[in-house]
Amino acid sequence: MSDKSVLLAFNNVSKRFDSSDILVDFNLDIYDGEFFTILGPSGCGKTTVLRLIAGFERTNDGVITIDGKAVNDIPAEQRPVNTVFQSYALFPHMNVEQNIAFGLKMTGVPKAEIQQRVTEALELVKLSGFEKRSPSQLSGGQKQRVAIARAVVMRPRLLLLDESLSALDHKLRQQMQMELKQMQRRLGITFVYVTHDQEEALSMSDRILVMNNGQAQQIGTPREIYEQPSNLFIARFIGEINVFDGTVIEKVNEFSYLVDIGGVSKKVRCDQRLQENDPVHVMVRPEDLRIEYLEDKPQGRSGFMGIVVERSYTGQTLDSLIDLGEGRMIQSSEFFNEDDPDFDYSIRQKVWVDWVEGWEHVIKKSAI
Amino acid sequence: MKAFRIIFISLILVFLYAPIAVLVGNSFNSSKYGQKWGGFTLKWYEKLLENDSLMTAFGHSLLVAVLAATTAVVVGTLMTLAIYRYRFPLKKTTSSALFILMMSPDIVLAITFLVLFMALGVSLGFWTLLLAHTTFCLPFVVITVYAQLKGFNPYLFEAAKDLCASEWQIFTRIVLPLLLPAIAASWLLSFTLSLDDVIISSFVTGPEYEVLPIRVFSMVKVGVSPEVNVLATLLLVVSTISIAIFVLLTKNKQLNKSN
Ligand SMILES: Nc1ncnc2c1ncn2[C@@H]1O[C@H](COP(=O)(O)OP(=O)(O)O)[C@@H](O)[C@H]1O
Ligand SMILES: [Mg+2]
Numbered sequence: 001m002s003d004k005s006v007l008l009a010f011n012n013v014s015k016r017f018d019s020s021d022i023l024v025d026f027n028l029d030i031y032d033g034e035f036f037t038i039l040g041p042s043g044c045g046k047t048t049v050l051r052l053i054a055g056f057e058r059t060n061d062g063v064i065t066i067d068g069k070a071v072n073d074i075p076a077e078q079r080p081v082n083t084v085f086q087s088y089a090l091f092p093h094m095n096v097e098q099n100i101a102f103g104l105k106m107t108g109v110p111k112a113e114i115q116q117r118v119t120e121a122l123e124l125v126k127l128s129g130f131e132k133r134s135p136s137q138l139s140g141g142q143k144q145r146v147a148i149a150r151a152v153v154m155r156p157r158l159l160l161l162d163e164s165l166s167a168l169d170h171k172l173r174q175q176m177q178m179e180l181k182q183m184q185r186r187l188g189i190t191f192v193y194v195t196h197d198q199e200e201a202l203s204m205s206d207r208i209l210v211m212n213n214g215q216a217q218q219i220g221t222p223r224e225i226y227e228q229p230s231n232l233f234i235a236r237f238i239g240e241i242n243v244f245d246g247t248v249i250e251k252v253n254e255f256s257y258l259v260d261i262g263g264v265s266k267k268v269r270c271d272q273r274l275q276e277n278d279p280v281h282v283m284v285r286p287e288d289l290r291i292e293y294l295e296d297k298p299q300g301r302s303g304f305m306g307i308v309v310e311r312s313y314t315g316q317t318l319d320s321l322i323d324l325g326e327g328r329m330i331q332s333s334e335f336f337n338e339d340d341p342d343f344d345y346s347i348r349q350k351v352w353v354d355w356v357e358g359w360e361h362v363i364k365k366s367a368i
Numbered sequence: 369m370k371a372f373r374i375i376f377i378s379l380i381l382v383f384l385y386a387p388i389a390v391l392v393g394n395s396f397n398s399s400k401y402g403q404k405w406g407g408f409t410l411k412w413y414e415k416l417l418e419n420d421s422l423m424t425a426f427g428h429s430l431l432v433a434v435l436a437a438t439t440a441v442v443v444g445t446l447m448t449l450a451i452y453r454y455r456f457p458l459k460k461t462t463s464s465a466l467f468i469l470m471m472s473p474d475i476v477l478a479i480t481f482l483v484l485f486m487a488l489g490v491s492l493g494f495w496t497l498l499l500a501h502t503t504f505c506l507p508f509v510v511i512t513v514y515a516q517l518k519g520f521n522p523y524l525f526e527a528a529k530d531l532c533a534s535e536w537q538i539f540t541r542i543v544l545p546l547l548l549p550a551i552a553a554s555w556l557l558s559f560t561l562s563l564d565d566v567i568i569s570s571f572v573t574g575p576e577y578e579v580l581p582i583r584v585f586s587m588v589k590v591g592v593s594p595e596v597n598v599l600a601t602l603l604l605v606v607s608t609i610s611i612a613i614f615v616l617l618t619k620n621k622q623l624n625k626s627n
Contacts, residue, residue, distance in 0.1 A: 056526055077532045089527040092520075093545050102541075103531030154531065 006068075007032040007190050008053065008158060013062035015048055022048050023214045026062070030158075030192060031207075035184050037193045039201040040211035041237065046194040049211075050160045053192065055079050066157065077106075082151035083160045086167070088143045090135040096122075096146050097131040103154045121153040124183065141172050148180075152187065159184075161193045165200065177204050198238045202226060210234050226285075228271075228361055235283050235361070242289070242330040244282040245365070248274045259362070262326065264302050270362035279365035286319070286333035288359040294352040303354035306330070308347045322351060388604065395597040402594070412594040419595055425583035426599070429563055432494070432579060436501035437558035441551055443502070444509030449543065451510070452517050453525070463510075470507035477504060478571035485572060492574035500572040501565065505558035512557065512618065516550035553617035556610040564603065 010028040014021070022045050030036045038046045051057040052064060055076030063070050071079055082103070090099050100121055104114045122128045125145035135143060144164060151159055161180075165173045181204050184191045195201055201208050202222040210217040210225060218230045229235035232243065246261040251274070259268050259280060268282055292298075297305055309329075310321035317333045324330060330353065390402075395413075399406025416422060450456070451463055469477075481500045490496055524546075528538045544551075566581040573579060580603075584596055 054530060056529075076526075076529050077534065081530075083527070083530045085523045085527055087521055087523055089521050089523040091524060091527075091542060102528070102533075106528075106532040106534075106537055150531070 005032045006030070007066065008192075009065045010049075010052075011063045011065070013052065013064060014060050015045075015052060015057065016060050021214065023052075026214070026216060028209065028216065028219075030190060032157075033188055033190055034206040035181065035191045035193065035204060037195060037201040037205035037208045038211060039195055039198060039208050039237075040217075042196055044211045045214040046196075046211060047162055048214075050083070050162050050192065050194055053158065054081050054083050054160055080157040081160060082154045082156040082158075083162070084144075084147045084151050084164050086162045086164065088135075088147045090143055090146055090150070092135055094134075095131065096127065096133050096135070096138070099135070099146055100150045100153050103150065107154075117153050121149040124152065124187075125149045126179075141168055141176065144168065144176065148183075152183075152189070156189060158190045158192060161191065163195055164193070166195065166197065173200070180204060202238070210237065212237075229283070229363075231363065232281060235281075240286050240331055240333075242284045242286065244284070244328075246280050246282050248276055248278045248280060250276060257362075262324075262328070264304060266302050266360075267357055268360050268362050269358050272362075272364055274364065281363050281365055283361045283363070284355050284359065286331040287317070287335075288355050289330070289332040290354045290356065291320070291322075291332050291334055292352040292354070293349055295350055298352065301354065303352055306351050306353050308349050308351055311347055320351075322353060324353070391597050392601050392604070394594065395601040397594070400594060402592075402597075412598045416595045416598045421578075422580070422583060422587075422595060422599065425578045425580045428494075428577060429580035432497055432501055433559045433562040435498055436505055436562045437555045439498075439502045440505035440509050440558045441555045444506050444554065445513050445547065445551055447506075448510050448513040448517060452514065466507040466510050469504065470511070474504075474565070474567040478568040481568065482571045492572055493577040494573075497569060497573045497577060497579065500568050501562040504565070504568060505561055508557050508561065509554040512554040513547060513550045516547055516618075520546060549617040553614045556614045556617075560607050560610050564607065 006029045008028075008030040010026050013023055013026045015023040015026075026049070028049075038049060040046050048057065052059060055071070055074065055078075059072060064072060066080065091102065094102065097118055100118045101114050104117060109117070118131075119128070122131065125148055127142065127145050127149065130138070130142065130146075135146070138146065144167075148161075148164075165176050165180075168176060177200060180191070180193075193201075193204065202225070205222055207219060207221055208225050209219045212233055218225060218234050220228075225234065226238055229238060229241075235241045235243070244261045246259040246266075249258040249260050249265060251257055252267060255269055255271060257268055257270055257274055258265055259282060261282060266282070270280070274280065297303075304324050306322040306324045308320050309323050312319045316335065318336055320332045320334070322330050322332060332353070393405075394402040396408050396410070397406055398409035398411065447462070447466075451459060477500075481496070481503075485492060485496050524542060525538055528542045533541065564581055566585060569579050570582050570585075573582070580599070584599060587593060587596055
């Protein structure tokens with residue numbers, strides 16, 4: 001993003017339903033032209049945030065601004081925002097063309113222009129030729145496209161998509177993810193996408209907001225969120241991660257500490273300032289672990305001996321569950337060379353577990 | 369076993385429809401008392417047209433049925449939308465009250481109306497009749513329309529709002545077209561209910577505004593005249609057609625399914 005002008009902002013927004021707090025002092029900035037994703041488990045308040053933006057719900061407190069102007073008192077039909085509903089919500093008594101033209105008609109756009117814009121929108125979602133079909137004659141994926149076309153044709157400043165792809169099957173979903181991303185680049189409209197699927201969030205977004213229990217946990221690029229989760233919840237929510245509990249022994253130099261993990265001392269990087277004896281979580285993604293098939297601890301290296309207790313082959317990787325003793329289980333995920341004759345699929349071998357220094361992510365314990 | 373089943377079903381059908389068949393047959397029977405077939409005739413139909421008092425009552429019945437059905441449908445649809453879309457005090461009470469109205473025996477309703485009209489000092493006639501009929505049709509309208517409304521994706525209305533439609537545009541372009549089958553169906557149902565009501569009508573109308581079922585009722589006390597057979601046949605045709613349309617309209621769930 002070259003120019004980071006804020007398009008939409010939540011300033012200390014609170015929202016209650018029947019006296020239960022859903023959002024409390026919620027703050028958020030969304031930049032013009034970005035693909036922004038709100039990611040969080042079901043029930044954390046994602047839809048509520050979208051509905052507040054669209055104007056279907058009203059804030060109990062705080063201000064929502066679009067282009068710097070407060071929109072709290074502007075009704076949904078007057079906001080420069082359109083929504084793609086999870087359930088599509090296509091009008092069943094209108095054909096595809098009429099569905100897409102509906103919003104333009106309501107705003108009094110001249111007939112000739114409506115015709116042209118509808119045609120363009122249909123081309124955009126690759127549904128040219130489907131003009132006269134009724135929604136009941138469309139597949140789920142096609143309905144989804146019509147719902148997108150119906151919103152995009154309005155040329156909103158913000159397009160809101162609520163779990164838009166979750167009803168589609170895996171393959172179609174991946175294809176639609178690509179298409180959505182391309183569409184967003186081409187149109188230059190700001191997309192706010194809601195999902196509980198971390199893979200989807202990581203693959204499409206410019207920035208991600210991770211939410212839990214109505215609170216913003218972290219905002220960042222997919223890479224920041226994945227590699228430097230700011231707390232344990234995010235680390236675990238965004239994919240698999242191994243968490244080693246440790247204690248700081250001493251500072252080695254700036255951002256670098258010696259940490260004791262169950263009797264093994266490892267040198268780790270940490271951007272936070274740590275003191276001696278601070279409890280920390282040392283987190284390593286399964287694919288960042290290095291596995292060696294050794295019978296005994298190698299001399300002069302710090303790592304962990306373990307026993308493989310479970311294996312599963314996923315096609316690209318070999319995933320293993322490794323017992324480090326004392327109830328500590330970790331997961332590893334190895335890319336492998338299919339032609340390697342020595343590659344061992346069996347279980348119960350002894351392995352040596354280690355990782356490249358600096359690939360771990362360390363946070364202070366109870367930093368939630 | 370199969371033969372037994374066929375016989376059994378035939379017996380039921382005979383039991384149910386034999387009286388109706390006899391009635392329809394007799395409306396074309398030239399023998400006056402209908403004990404035996406005296407040949408095909410349409411003279412009773414002509415006689416009926418000449419029977420002024422019956423035709424007047426018939427006209428009254430049709431007028432009341434059309435007006436009551438129309439009023440009930442308009443008021444009932446608006447009530448349904450209010451119950452569906454808005455939260456208001458006494459919302460629960462309103463819908464339970466409608467159910468009670470529907471479940472009450474006619475005789476109870478009839479007495480209730482009579483007591484009410486007496487207390488208000490209104491003279492019984494067209495207006496009291498219309499009011500009573502509209503009232504007892506109302507719950508059927510609400511229930512039919514509400515059932516259809518519940519079948520829709522609730523986000524349709526928000527989607528329309530999101531696409532800049534005003535409340536009025538949402539009503540005329542989304543709600544009404546989608547509800548049309550249910551509205552038409554409940555109109556026909558109300559029309560039929562009003563047309564053949566005897567009990568409530570006999571309590572809430574006066575002698576100068578007689579409706580058909582009451583007129584017929586007093587006629588058959590002195591023996592069934594062939595004109596009554598004719599009338600019954602005609603009513604049967606009207607009711608059958610409206611019920612058939614009602615079934616067709618409410619069965620057409622295609623609109624609901626497409627979401
Ligand atoms: N209209 C409503 N009335 C009462 N509670 C609601 C309403 N909408 C949402 N909630 C509650 O708010 C919380 C957040 O809901 P939602 O925003 O839909 O979560 P998400 O989209 O992340 O799954 C949930 O606990 C839900 O039960
Ligand atoms: Mg949701």
